[in-house]
Amino acid sequence: MGKNKNSVKENAIQFLFKYGAIALLIFIIFYFSTISDAFFTYGNFSDILRSISIVTLLALGVTFTLVVDGFDLSVGSTMSLSTVVSASLMVWYDMPLWLVLILPLLIGVFVGAVNSFLIVVIGIPDLLATLSMMYIVAGLHRTYTEGYSIYNNMPLTSGGTAPGQLSEAFLWIGQGQMLGLPVPVWIMLVMVLASYVVLNHTRWGRVLYMTGGNAEAATLSGVSVKKVKFTAYVISGIFASMAGILFTARVGSGQIDAGAPLMMEAVAAVFVGYSVLGAGKPNALGTFFGAAVIGILLNGLTILNLPYYAFDIIKGGVLVAALAVTYVYAKKKFSKA
Amino acid sequence: MGKNKNSVKENAIQFLFKYGAIALLIFIIFYFSTISDAFFTYGNFSDILRSISIVTLLALGVTFTLVVDGFDLSVGSTMSLSTVVSASLMVWYDMPLWLVLILPLLIGVFVGAVNSFLIVVIGIPDLLATLSMMYIVAGLHRTYTEGYSIYNNMPLTSGGTAPGQLSEAFLWIGQGQMLGLPVPVWIMLVMVLASYVVLNHTRWGRVLYMTGGNAEAATLSGVSVKKVKFTAYVISGIFASMAGILFTARVGSGQIDAGAPLMMEAVAAVFVGYSVLGAGKPNALGTFFGAAVIGILLNGLTILNLPYYAFDIIKGGVLVAALAVTYVYAKKKFSKA
Amino acid sequence: MVEPLLSMTAIGKKFGTVTALQGAEFQLKKGEVHAILGVNGAGKSTLIKILSGVYQQDEGSIYLDGAAIRLDSPKAAKQQGIYCVYQEVDTAIVSELTVAENILLDTFAEKGNLFVSRQRINEQARSVLHELQADNINVQQKAARLTLAEKQMVLIARALVHSAKIIIFDEPTAPLSIHESEKLYTVIAKLKAQGVGCVFISHRLPEVFEISDRITVMREGTLVQTYDTAQADQDGVIEAMLGAALSHELEPRAHDIGAALLEVSNLSDGQKLKDLSLTVAAGEVVGIVGLVGAGKTELAKALFGGTPLTSGTIKLDGKNAKIKHPADAIKAGMALIPEERRKEGLFVQESLEANASFPNLKQFSKRLLMDRKAEKRYANEIIERLRIKTGSTETPLVHLSGGNQQKVAIGKWISLNSALYLFDEPTKGVDIGAKVDIFKLIRQLAESGKGCLYFSSEIHEAIGISDRILVMYNGQIVKELSRQEATQERILLYASGGKEELGEKQEFGERKRDSVSI
Amino acid sequence: QPQGDVSEEETSSDTESEASDHPLAGKEIALIMQINLGTFSAQYIAGVEEQVESFGGKATVFTSEGDLAKMASNLDAAINQGVDGILIDHGTKEALNQGVEKALEAGIPVVAFDTGIDVEGVVSLEQGDQQMAEMTLEKLAEDNGGEANIVKIWTAGFAPMERRQVAYEKFMTDNPGIQEVTAFGSATDNTALDTQSQMEAVLKQYPNEGEITAVWASWDEFAKGAVRAIEQAGRTDIKVYGIDMSDEDLQLMQKDGSPWLASAAVDPADIGRIQVRYLYQLLNGEQPEEKVVLEPVFIEAENLPEETVTTDELSEYVEGWGASDQGYTDDLRELEGQ
Numbered sequence A, B: 001m002g003k004n005k006n007s008v009k010e011n012a013i014q015f016l017f018k019y020g021a022i023a024l025l026i027f028i029i030f031y032f033s034t035i036s037d038a039f040f041t042y043g044n045f046s047d048i049l050r051s052i053s054i055v056t057l058l059a060l061g062v063t064f065t066l067v068v069d070g071f072d073l074s075v076g077s078t079m080s081l082s083t084v085v086s087a088s089l090m091v092w093y094d095m096p097l098w099l100v101l102i103l104p105l106l107i108g109v110f111v112g113a114v115n116s117f118l119i120v121v122i123g124i125p126d127l128l129a130t131l132s133m134m135y136i137v138a139g140l141h142r143t144y145t146e147g148y149s150i151y152n153n154m155p156l157t158s159g160g161t162a163p164g165q166l167s168e169a170f171l172w173i174g175q176g177q178m179l180g181l182p183v184p185v186w187i188m189l190v191m192v193l194a195s196y197v198v199l200n201h202t203r204w205g206r207v208l209y210m211t212g213g214n215a216e217a218a219t220l221s222g223v224s225v226k227k228v229k230f231t232a233y234v235i236s237g238i239f240a241s242m243a244g245i246l247f248t249a250r251v252g253s254g255q256i257d258a259g260a261p262l263m264m265e266a267v268a269a270v271f272v273g274y275s276v277l278g279a280g281k282p283n284a285l286g287t288f289f290g291a292a293v294i295g296i297l298l299n300g301l302t303i304l305n306l307p308y309y310a311f312d313i314i315k316g317g318v319l320v321a322a323l324a325v326t327y328v329y330a331k332k333k334f335s336k337a
Numbered sequence C: 001m002v003e004p005l006l007s008m009t010a011i012g013k014k015f016g017t018v019t020a021l022q023g024a025e026f027q028l029k030k031g032e033v034h035a036i037l038g039v040n041g042a043g044k045s046t047l048i049k050i051l052s053g054v055y056q057q058d059e060g061s062i063y064l065d066g067a068a069i070r071l072d073s074p075k076a077a078k079q080q081g082i083y084c085v086y087q088e089v090d091t092a093i094v095s096e097l098t099v100a101e102n103i104l105l106d107t108f109a110e111k112g113n114l115f116v117s118r119q120r121i122n123e124q125a126r127s128v129l130h131e132l133q134a135d136n137i138n139v140q141q142k143a144a145r146l147t148l149a150e151k152q153m154v155l156i157a158r159a160l161v162h163s164a165k166i167i168i169f170d171e172p173t174a175p176l177s178i179h180e181s182e183k184l185y186t187v188i189a190k191l192k193a194q195g196v197g198c199v200f201i202s203h204r205l206p207e208v209f210e211i212s213d214r215i216t217v218m219r220e221g222t223l224v225q226t227y228d229t230a231q232a233d234q235d236g237v238i239e240a241m242l243g244a245a246l247s248h249e250l251e252p253r254a255h256d257i258g259a260a261l262l263e264v265s266n267l268s269d270g271q272k273l274k275d276l277s278l279t280v281a282a283g284e285v286v287g288i289v290g291l292v293g294a295g296k297t298e299l300a301k302a303l304f305g306g307t308p309l310t311s312g313t314i315k316l317d318g319k320n321a322k323i324k325h326p327a328d329a330i331k332a333g334m335a336l337i338p339e340e341r342r343k344e345g346l347f348v349q350e351s352l353e354a355n356a357s358f359p360n361l362k363q364f365s366k367r368l369l370m371d372r373k374a375e376k377r378y379a380n381e382i383i384e385r386l387r388i389k390t391g392s393t394e395t396p397l398v399h400l401s402g403g404n405q406q407k408v409a410i411g412k413w414i415s416l417n418s419a420l421y422l423f424d425e426p427t428k429g430v431d432i433g434a435k436v437d438i439f440k441l442i443r444q445l446a447e448s449g450k451g452c453l454y455f456s457s458e459i460h461e462a463i464g465i466s467d468r469i470l471v472m473y474n475g476q477i478v479k480e481l482s483r484q485e486a487t488q489e490r491i492l493l494y495a496s497g498g499k500e501e502l503g504e505k506q507e508f509g510e511r512k513r514d515s516v517s518i
Numbered sequence D: 001q002p003q004g005d006v007s008e009e010e011t012s013s014d015t016e017s018e019a020s021d022h023p024l025a026g027k028e029i030a031l032i033m034q035i036n037l038g039t040f041s042a043q044y045i046a047g048v049e050e051q052v053e054s055f056g057g058k059a060t061v062f063t064s065e066g067d068l069a070k071m072a073s074n075l076d077a078a079i080n081q082g083v084d085g086i087l088i089d090h091g092t093k094e095a096l097n098q099g100v101e102k103a104l105e106a107g108i109p110v111v112a113f114d115t116g117i118d119v120e121g122v123v124s125l126e127q128g129d130q131q132m133a134e135m136t137l138e139k140l141a142e143d144n145g146g147e148a149n150i151v152k153i154w155t156a157g158f159a160p161m162e163r164r165q166v167a168y169e170k171f172m173t174d175n176p177g178i179q180e181v182t183a184f185g186s187a188t189d190n191t192a193l194d195t196q197s198q199m200e201a202v203l204k205q206y207p208n209e210g211e212i213t214a215v216w217a218s219w220d221e222f223a224k225g226a227v228r229a230i231e232q233a234g235r236t237d238i239k240v241y242g243i244d245m246s247d248e249d250l251q252l253m254q255k256d257g258s259p260w261l262a263s264a265a266v267d268p269a270d271i272g273r274i275q276v277r278y279l280y281q282l283l284n285g286e287q288p289e290e291k292v293v294l295e296p297v298f299i300e301a302e303n304l305p306e307e308t309v310t311t312d313e314l315s316e317y318v319e320g321w322g323a324s325d326q327g328y329t330d331d332l333r334e335l336e337g338q
Ligand SMILES: Nc1ncnc2c1ncn2[C@@H]1O[C@H](COP(=O)(O)OP(=O)(O)OP(=O)(O)O)[C@@H](O)[C@H]1O
Pocket: B336, B337, C015, C016, C018, C019, C020, C038, C039, C040, C041, C042, C043, C044, C045, C046, C047, C087, C429
């Protein structure tokens, strides 16, 4: 059909698209390994995994909202709020562990619900609604602690010291080991796997992708688009809260504004993940992969002793490369249609 | 036609939409005036205007990209780059004023051009392309200064002190007065007016809005959408550079990362501006108005002695309110279609 | 008589101030194919959207098997066994999902197994497509890669997956070729045999008469009459649809045709279009006719610089024109009224003024500044000239009806005084009154010496308006017919890939396609 | 926070305004800050507020989120509001000189902390940055007998950092036995966590005992990250020496087996209190010296008690902590007594 010349080029692009990201990762790992013996070790990789665990959770939430064709910019603030709330529950109020874990998650649910109210009921576009919520939640979390970070036995503004401290059991979540891997890594892996299964292998996942792909068609097929969007934002809120809890446990205190800088990184991870295995759309494994690429790169660059200020260039470069592959491919793919 | 009951309600909404934002502003001003004598003074208002001048310039750039249905997240980084470049040209290289003003603007043009290359030629969606550029440009500007801020006669990493300093003429741009108003305020007002005239009263403005409204129809009406998008991003880059220059002149040194916190604020200003005078779309006067509302609110809230950590809640709240009015109205308006 | 399977009584529905349905009635028996006919906007789609739960009726009731039912969501309708193939293909296809997932889309929203087995759904999808004799569609590819016709087959397959009581087909054959349509007819026959009630909407009268058992004609949102197909005659049905006997014939052209204006030779775009040559003279209306997917839109866009060419030359007024972008085409004196007006032709959120002045902004600005008064003046001029119904020149176009929108899409080019007009399906989705207005306008343009290219798949309309007809099939011009030679049958034959000798034989074959359908 | 201080503040200021007719009572003080994050800032603000209240005044905090232009605007806004006195925390002289001059013209006294303002009539406070660096580095050398491989965590771009760097360079030339293995550091939005990740990578790079003897962190945010990385890597051979001390840091230092051995710092609350005192001296028409260097305190982990203490109680164990009465004059003591 006279397209043999084209098809070689097309196949190359297709290959690049499907395996390019993975090839890149292998190349990076190989390169750093030749530079430093310390790089390709079990210990270093478990550290890298641990260092990306928080961002990955956040990014999974963003993934869910992107799947339904939304966008959650408020995850960073939500994570900050959950960070200080979980710490304060222990430090200020000496609450039992189960409450310390449940309450922040409920807050995540609440933020997600408000987000979807603004989007679904009021009709504010996703980006703008969650941008506003980003401000509001950030303000709330600072107001809640009056600008303080929260740590064991901190002095209270009302005088006296706080009664509680972060319990060992709680800290184990962020700092412990289990079966040879850090606990946060287990949490991350379980969540990635769960998200993957839900998104790719269950009916719910199809409903989510369907809603994101064509909301009208989903409605006609009997899907309640409002409910689906609501669910996605709530899931995003829950993931952000989990990230916040993990952050508190990892750092051992309730740092203020912990989530803000992680938001963009999470978004970057999701977008890098678009190009994994030719998905071309938000997907859980890709998100994990994106976070890993960025984490490995940063780790390797530190080992290389590259100045920290150059990191952002690399991060941006990887993002552009991943996006370029994805969208050049998408253009090829659909121009024929 | 049996719609008299509805139409009262509808008219109320229409009124709210058209004049709600302005009524809100008047109310806020009135309220703060009753609280403090210091508020409603010429000095205070000229200060407020000066304090919003940089954000407004940035926001005007974002406005142009939103008009063509794009989005520029890289303005903050571009502003940071222009800040350090303009300072370094004077401090490190002792260059004449005209070069100090021209070179950063050229950099703005360049960043805008790269943005539009990624968007128009490669086909990466605006948000993602400019997000990547945000990282890259941020990294570049830090690498350029090796992480240092730039100030008069700073010590150089290569040993010795820098030869130059920020000239008086340059500082006048940011700190001088003219005809009873600070120079940055004049610059801002001129730029707002120019943007308003271009967007609302010229052929070009029409082309920009129509391209944003329906790129496909614009193409088939003989518009080169690529060129239009290119122009919008270049304009955005130029505005960001101007903001950077203004920042340097105002602050008297080339601070690192100056633009990052302003980006979200600029975006917020633009979105609040959507609802001004019933525009329902990005517009120059609205952007100015949005920046002013936020500036006045923050100024007034400090007078009220509201805790600093609560400001973000107010900012987010105003944003939600403005957006809600805009989009509830939009729903009403177009639901009949 | 047995009680009907479905009965809808006194259905009323308003959209804002528009009354879509008023006292509409409809009945369906088990195992019958019941066609609904009516002009554009008669309320057919609205009626069946109420039946499938997309809209809720303002008044009236629906009985299924004698019991009153409420259908307040598509889901509720599906639970009752009512499935629908919607008219607008793209609203129902999720292009990011695979074909198999699209076919089984409805099942995902139902309760049932939580886990989805890719293998199982692929198998299910394959077997349904087999039933439709569409085995060539690969169920694992993304739906985005399908042609329009294939997408339509997928949507039909979606409705067949379930054991339905009622299946509604809303203009399912519009994007299908005759061959594919026939596959659908056999499937409908099978469903009928299984006792499924089928509702069939179409603008193609012959097929309606061929496959339906009963015909319900609607007009202005209400029932006109229900016929037994066997007893009905076409002219009667048409008269019932229109409310008057059809007299759409235009006066024959009276003015002279001038010199060649557009000469296209050997044009290809590397994809659909292959080696096309054609000419248009000043004052001439040339119809380009072909079935959906023949490549008419591509040709129009290619001529207008919307898509790049791989070979071929375009001469305008005897001079070689280099057209790389629509801007070049406009400069060279062309104007395109695109097929999808809302998507490609208009800025629906903007005012009529802004739309009307846009292609020719220079004329409406003094130096750089816009001249609002001139814009308004011009807007009023085209409102008058094209008889556009609108409140003011400042209303956003979304508030205008489709026909009026289409007039604006044409009117916006008039200020340019172009030499050559390309009309791509200008009557699509337009009611009959507006249609006549548009035809008159095209005639006027031709009389004043403009050249017109009229792309359409509505063969009878093309015959009515054109001086000469070119038939397209699969990206090529396969036949040129003069006005005198052109008949529906001949055009249809060439348009569906038939050859001359074969055509002569079949001309008076069993299927009569001589009626005019609107 | 539990029993949040909002209500408390209201009641206390209410009683204040009724109670006193001292000429220095009821002053409105503006605190203009560049960055406002973390416990150090919060403690500093608390110190300012406490001292201002005890003088019968009211403090307003203007925050700038690190944005110098906003800081300059805030300074202008404070002047416009006609406050009685202005405190400045960080910022640069280039950005603030103009506003400070305007304030002085308007007769509003200004006291600056770590700003480098050189306008006549302004009292400038400065931590003894060089001294703090020297204290910790000397302790480091002493603990290791003058031989050590150290990691430096430092970043450019802040005046105090650069003063600390001066001392560091001098120390390195004076102590040839001390080798810098590697240096890194970045002030990000999430400094402690980023430092932690980077430190983990460094530890991976130098996995053997002895390759790194100690970490010198030029800022407590760096120290926090380094300490956590070292603890979680289970490395007991590496010690941390830091500068600055917030309450939170103190908790980390007191932990069993904490690698954080020593820090030099000025009590953040003290800085706030002292700054306020100098402002009131100016308000009172006194002429204090224009450059005030705050005496740093050296804190060693070994001096800390078994049970955890907070910075409030630190004065009991560390000499000179929280007890500074720098800046007091008789008039001020009298005012405070009211
Ligand atoms: N969502 C809607 N909002 C407003 N008006 C509508 C809406 N849907 C349909 N209408 C109007 O209702 C009337 C009936 O439309 P409907 O789509 O049912 O016509 P139809 O008979 O299916 O026409 P066609 O042959 O073009 O498909 C038209 O006047 C149309 O403009």
